[in-house]
Amino acid sequence: MAKGELLSTKFSRKTLLIGVHAPYNKTDNIQAYYDEFINLAITYGVTDYVNVNVKLRTIDPGYFFTKGKLTEIKEIFDDGEFDDIIISDMLSPQQERNLNDLLDCPILDRTRLILAIFEKSAKTAEGKMQVEIALFEFAKTRVTGHGVHLDQQAGAIGVRSGPGETMKEATIRHLNRSILTLKRHIEQLDKARATQRKQRISQGVPQICLVGYTNAGKSSILNAMTNSDVLAKDQLFATLDTTTRQLVINGKKIGLMSDTVGFIQQLPHQLIASFQSTLAELSYASLLLVVIDIADNNWKSHIDVVLQTLDTINVEKEILFVFNKIDKLTKKELELRLSQFGFFAPYVAVSCIKPNGLNPLKKYLEKWKPKAL
Numbered sequence: 118m119a120k121g122e123l124l125s126t127k128f129s130r131k132t133l134l135i136g137v138h139a140p141y142n143k144t145d146n147i148q149a150y151y152d153e154f155i156n157l158a159i160t161y162g163v164t165d166y167v168n169v170n171v172k173l174r175t176i177d178p179g180y181f182f183t184k185g186k187l188t189e190i191k192e193i194f195d196d197g198e199f200d201d202i203i204i205s206d207m208l209s210p211q212q213e214r215n216l217n218d219l220l221d222c223p224i225l226d227r228t229r230l231i232l233a234i235f236e237k238s239a240k241t242a243e244g245k246m247q248v249e250i251a252l253f254e255f256a257k258t259r260v261t262g263h264g265v266h267l268d269q270q271a272g273a274i275g276v277r278s279g280p281g282e283t284m285k286e287a288t289i290r291h292l293n294r295s296i297l298t299l300k301r302h303i304e305q306l307d308k309a310r311a312t313q314r315k316q317r318i319s320q321g322v323p324q325i326c327l328v329g330y331t332n333a334g335k336s337s338i339l340n341a342m343t344n345s346d347v348l349a350k351d352q353l354f355a356t357l358d359t360t361t362r363q364l365v366i367n368g369k370k371i372g373l374m375s376d377t378v379g380f381i382q383q384l385p386h387q388l389i390a391s392f393q394s395t396l397a398e399l400s401y402a403s404l405l406l407v408v409i410d411i412a413d414n415n416w417k418s419h420i421d422v423v424l425q426t427l428d429t430i431n432v433e434k435e436i437l438f439v440f441n442k443i444d445k446l447t448k449k450e451l452e453l454r455l456s457q458f459g460f461f462a463p464y465v466a467v468s469c470i471k472p473n474g475l476n477p478l479k480k481y482l483e484k485w486k487p488k489a490l
Contacts, residue, residue, distance in 0.1 A: 130200035134158055134168040135190065137206045139176060149415035150382075154205040154227075161234050167197060180219070181212040187219075194220055203230055207383065210259050228255060228385040235388060243306050246299045251391040253292045253299075260288050314401055323372035323487035325364065326399050327439075328427070329408035330419040331379030334441040336360075337469040338408060339376045342478070359398065366479050372403065372487070380426045382418070389429065399432045403487040406478075407438050411454055411466065412445035420461065435488060438464035439478060444471050 136151040144150050151170055158166065171190070177183050181204075182190060194202065201223045208216070208226040217224050225233070232252055239245045317324065327335040339345060343362035364374040377399070378392060389396070399405065407423055409416050420438075427433070438461040443451055451466075458464050465481055468474030 130165070131198065132158070132163050132166040132201045132203060133190075133194055133197065133199040134163070134166050135202060135204045136168060136170040137204060138170065138172040139206055140174060141176075142206075144382075144415075144418060146415050146418070149413070149418075151205070153381075153415075157227075157230055157234065158203055161203075161230055161237075163203070167199070169193060177212075178209075179211060180215050181206075181208055182216075191220065194222070201225070207385075213259075227383055228387070231381070231385055231388065243303065246303055247391045248388075250296055250299050250303075251385065251387040253296050254387040254391065255385070257289055257292050260285050260292075310398070314398075317373070318401070323403035324361075324375060324398075324401065325372055325404045325406060325482070326375045326377055326402040327406045327408055328377050328399065329379060329406075329423055329439075330410065331381050333379065333408040333410045333419070334469060335376050335379065335408045338406075338439070338441065338467070338475070338478070339374055341469050341475055342366075343374055364482070366483050369483065371482050371485075375402075380423050382422045384426065389426070393430065396430050396432070399427070399430070399434065402434050404485065405432075405434045405436045407436055409438060409440050410442050411440040412442040416440075416454075417457075437481065438462075440464060440466045442468060442470075444468040444474065 134155060136154050138147050138150075142150065151168070155166075155168055169190075171182070171186055173183065173186065175183060177187075180187055199222070202216075202220065203225045205227055207228050208224070213224055213226060232248070232255060235248045236252065239248045327339060329335050339360065339362060343364055345360070345362050359375055359377050361373050361375040364371040375398070377396070405427075407420070409419055409423075413419065438458075440454075440458065443466050446454065455466065458466070463481070465477040467478050
C-alpha cells in the first residue's frame, strides 16, 4: 500500500491487475480463477484496468515474483502509466513492502482486496464490527519496522506511545484494545442469539441454512422461497449479514430459512475468524442447503471450497445440494451435468427465473423430516 494508507477503498485511477498461476494453485481451470479475480476487482470498484496473467514456477520470498517476471511487470507498469496494482494472490508483509518500494505505487493483494469488498458490503452493526475485527487483525501483521503504513499513521488513529514504548508497540496495543472492545460487543449479540436459539429449539422449530460459493444465488432462493426482499445482486459478496425468514410451503410451516455469507477460494483467514460467531449458527442448523451455480464451469471446485470451509469451522450437518441457475444451460449441457450429480446426493436442480423452477426444492422440503438437534 502507499505510505500512510491502512486500506484504500477507492480506485478511480488506472489499475494493473496481475493474475497469478502459482505452483500451489491446483485449480483445474486457471482461467476461471483469473475471471473470478477480475470480478473481485470490479466489485471493489475498479473500472479502468488492464489485466495480465503470470505463471510462476517458484515464489520469491522477498518479492513474490521471480526476478525475470518482476522485470516484465515493471516494464508493463511503467509503459502503461498505471497508478495502482492489484495481485490475485496473497503477499507476505515483506513481499508487499518490497513491491511497494520497488514500484512506488499502492499494492493490493488478495487479502486486502477481499477485506475492502467486505468492508464496503457490510450493512448491519454486527457485520461492520466483524469486518473491522478482520481489518485490525490484518493491520497487526503490517506493523513492522520502518517505512510501514501503520507506524506512520499511528498518531492519526489516536495512538500515543507510553514511556519506553515504541510507536510500533503502541499501535499494536491500540489495535488489540480495539479488537477486544469489538469482540465484547459481539459477545452481547451472541448471548441474545443464544436465547433466541434456545427458544427455537425448545419449540422444535427447524432451521434451514443456505450456504455456498459467493454469487451462487442464495439470496435469490431465500427471496423466492419466503417472499422476501433481501438484496440479491449478480455481484460477489452482495450478502454478508445473515438474514432469517419463516418458510411456509403450500400453507405448511417448514421452519426458518437463513441466508449466510458466501465462500470463496483463498478466503482470508482473518475473515473466517472474525465471522466465526455468525458462521457458528450453522452448527445449530437442521439442514444445510449447499447452493451451487451449476452454470459456472468451475462448479465442482466451488463445491470443494464450500465443503472445505465447512470442515474448517467444524460444521458437519445434513446436506442437500441445490444446483441453481439451470436456466443458463442448454438442454444438452444440463443433461451432461445432471449425469455427474450422482456424486453429490441428495440434490435438486432449480432455477429462480423459470416458472415453477423451485418446485423440486419445495417438494423436497415438504417431505423432509428434520432430525433432532
